[in-house]
Amino acid sequence: MSKDSLFSKKNIKLLSDPLNDENPITVQALGVCSALAITVQLKPAIVMAISVMVVLAVANVLISLMRKLIPSRIRIIVQLVVIAALVILVDQVLKAFAYDVSKELSVFVGLIITNCIIMGRLEAFGMANGPWESFLDGIGSSFGYAWILIVVAFFRELLGSGTLYGYPVLEKIGLYETGYENNGMMILPPMALITVGIIIWIQRMKNEKLIESK
Amino acid sequence: MDVNKNSYTLGFAAIMVIIVAALLSVAFIQLKPFQDRNIELEKKQNILSSVGVKVKRDAAEKAYDTYITSKLVLNNKGEEVEGSAFDVDLGKEIKKDVNTQLLPLFISEVDGAKRYIIPLRGKGLWGPIWGFIALEDDLNKVYGAVFDHEKETPGLGAEINTPMFQDPFASKAIFEGEVFTSIKVIKGGPKEGDMHAVDGISGGTITSVGVHDMLSERLSMYLPYFAKIKSGFVVDSIFLEIDSVAVVNDSIIN
Numbered sequence: 036m037s038k039d040s041l042f043s044k045k046n047i048k049l050l051s052d053p054l055n056d057e058n059p060i061t062v063q064a065l066g067v068c069s070a071l072a073i074t075v076q077l078k079p080a081i082v083m084a085i086s087v088m089v090v091l092a093v094a095n096v097l098i099s100l101m102r103k104l105i106p107s108r109i110r111i112i113v114q115l116v117v118i119a120a121l122v123i124l125v126d127q128v129l130k131a132f133a134y135d136v137s138k139e140l141s142v143f144v145g146l147i148i149t150n151c152i153i154m155g156r157l158e159a160f161g162m163a164n165g166p167w168e169s170f171l172d173g174i175g176s177s178f179g180y181a182w183i184l185i186v187v188a189f190f191r192e193l194l195g196s197g198t199l200y201g202y203p204v205l206e207k208i209g210l211y212e213t214g215y216e217n218n219g220m221m222i223l224p225p226m227a228l229i230t231v232g233i234i235i236w237i238q239r240m241k242n243e244k245l246i247e248s249k
Numbered sequence: 250m251d252v253n254k255n256s257y258t259l260g261f262a263a264i265m266v267i268i269v270a271a272l273l274s275v276a277f278i279q280l281k282p283f284q285d286r287n288i289e290l291e292k293k294q295n296i297l298s299s300v301g302v303k304v305k306r307d308a309a310e311k312a313y314d315t316y317i318t319s320k321l322v323l324n325n326k327g328e329e330v331e332g333s334a335f336d337v338d339l340g341k342e343i344k345k346d347v348n349t350q351l352l353p354l355f356i357s358e359v360d361g362a363k364r365y366i367i368p369l370r371g372k373g374l375w376g377p378i379w380g381f382i383a384l385e386d387d388l389n390k391v392y393g394a395v396f397d398h399e400k401e402t403p404g405l406g407a408e409i410n411t412p413m414f415q416d417p418f419a420s421k422a423i424f425e426g427e428v429f430t431s432i433k434v435i436k437g438g439p440k441e442g443d444m445h446a447v448d449g450i451s452g453g454t455i456t457s458v459g460v461h462d463m464l465s466e467r468l469s470m471y472l473p474y475f476a477k478i479k480s481g482f483v484v485d486s487i488f489l490e491i492d493s494v495a496v497v498n499d500s501i502i503n
Binding site: 103104105106107108109112113116117120123124127128130131132134135142 | 252253257258261262265266269272273276277280283284287291306400
């Protein structure tokens with residue numbers, strides 16, 4: 036057991052690192068697939084982010100609690116079973132209490148199982164650290180994933196459909212009357228990749244730690 | 250304890266699987282009523298939306314009871330049979346022999362206008378598609394149609410559940426004179442003035458064809474019932490005539 040306080044410097048780092056230096060999408064290039072698929076609008080992106088957060092935090096804690104009991108030969112299978120069980124639970128709960136959202140996310144909820152961020156964190160962190168640290172690591176990593184998702188969805192929804200969270204912003208400010216038209220390209224997956232690329236570009240410009248030495 | 254022994258590994262896997270299975274079963278059983286309720290309300294919402302009543306899901310129950318005045322189950326001879334129209338599972342019915350199929354029919358009354366709502370079910374590209382089509386009192390003119398799908402391609406076939414595809418169905422006709430034409434879904438759009446066709450979805454050809462087939466197959470099942478209702482109109486008007494003749498006679502006698 037670590038003797039650190041609950042929010043020691045080391046633990047805070049677990050929360051803050053994934054937001055920038057160790058971002059799962061822009062730095063580790065994990066979970067990119069889902070970032071392309073569900074960022075057409077803000078709403079599904081936010082729900083997806085929350086779902087991933089719940090699954091990742093809980094799975095990380097569970098794996099961490101069991102880490103001394105899990106036979107190393109089947110550890111990947113155990114991780115997968117834990118993730119799959121949690122994802123099915125999330126899916127069922129959404130179907131019962133957030134039916135519209137679950138219809139919208141349809142197969143993507145199931146695809147959380149294959150989101151590399153989750154298995155990556157369980158294998159790299161949960162298997163080797165205590166439950167509290169694992170919980171923070173899960174929350175941190177999913178926040179790192181979430182903010183990218185939300186930023187990408189913000190621009191794709193605004194430029195592609197002219198709305199934000201379903202609210203017709205551009206129509207309200209009267210932009211269409213000046214001859215402006217929505218950019219249909221933004222709705223297509225390739226533009227998500229390009230948006231993520233632009234975020235990576237800006238991030239690498241600002242963050243010196245990420246600049247490779249020549 | 251050696252966690253890498255074969256027996257331990259097997260035991261661990263077995264126990265884990267049993268615990269997870271139990272947990273998921275309990276969750277499924279507990280959440281099922283809520284999920285079924287959502288599906289039921291969505292169906293009511295769809296039925297209502299085919300006759301132009303757009304309500305939030307929470308309000309669907311009440312609006313359904315207000316506007317849907319009768320729910321019939323028919324057989325393919327157009328006779329009424331016992332049963333609850335709402336609970337007929339079309340997915341199962343369309344697999345049965347045509348002679349034993351149950352055909353649900355909903356009749357709505359919105360602002361005094363009577364409309365017939367026919368549930369639809371057919372095949373898309375990746376899975377089932379379904380919907381409701383509402384006919385005016387003359388059993389010919391379409392008032393509105395809604396469609397939905399399980400897993401058609403987003404942006405292509407999945408567009409059948411958007412107003413862009415559904416709105417053109419309004420005020421089309423399913424009969425040309427006495428001949429049943431159904432509503433055709435035509436690639437590239439119908440000719441101008443064509444009362445029996447709508448435009449398909451480019452890139453969603455197979456789903457469009459699915460809607461086309463679903464309409465002609467499902468609607469044709471109701472033809473005997475339509476014929477019965479229509480001859481009913483005729484009988485009614487004959488009775489009216491007899492009545493008026495009787496009144497005239499009475500007045501002459503008196």
